[in-house]
Amino acid sequence: xxxxxxxxxxxxxxxxxxxxxxxxxxxxxxxxxxxxxxxxxxxxxxxxxxxxxxxxxxxxxxxxxxxxxxxxxxxxxxxxxxxxxxxxxxxx
Numbered sequence: 374x375x376x377x378x379x380x381x382x383x384x385x386x387x388x389x390x391x392x393x394x395x396x397x398x399x400x401x402x403x404x405x406x407x408x409x410x411x412x413x414x415x416x417x418x419x420x421x422x423x424x425x426x427x428x429x430x431x432x433x434x435x436x437x438x439x440x441x442x443x444x445x446x447x448x449x450x451x452x453x454x455x456x457x458x459x460x461x462x463x464x465x
Contacts, residue, residue: 376409377454382423385415389422399443400450407454426453
């Protein structure tokens with residue numbers, strides 16, 4: 374079975390590249406054995422910040438009205454790729 378892939382689509386005009394890069398670094402560090410890749414995709418749509426796992430939307434800024442917390446994002450991904458895994462202090 375192929376490892377899952379994460380895509381972070383961000384609005385470059387809004388200046389969200391650094392936020393997307395930070396989140397990708399955190400995800401690659403935490404899930405180095407579980408993920409195939411984390412990609413960053415500049416959006417053509419203003420205000421877009423959407424995180425997908427294998428094309429399934431995990432988090433959408435416009436729908437939620439906010440950005441995800443890194444703890445929340447790690448838990449969402451863990452629950453789909455390795456539900457038995459402890460995230461240590463992130464689970465508290």
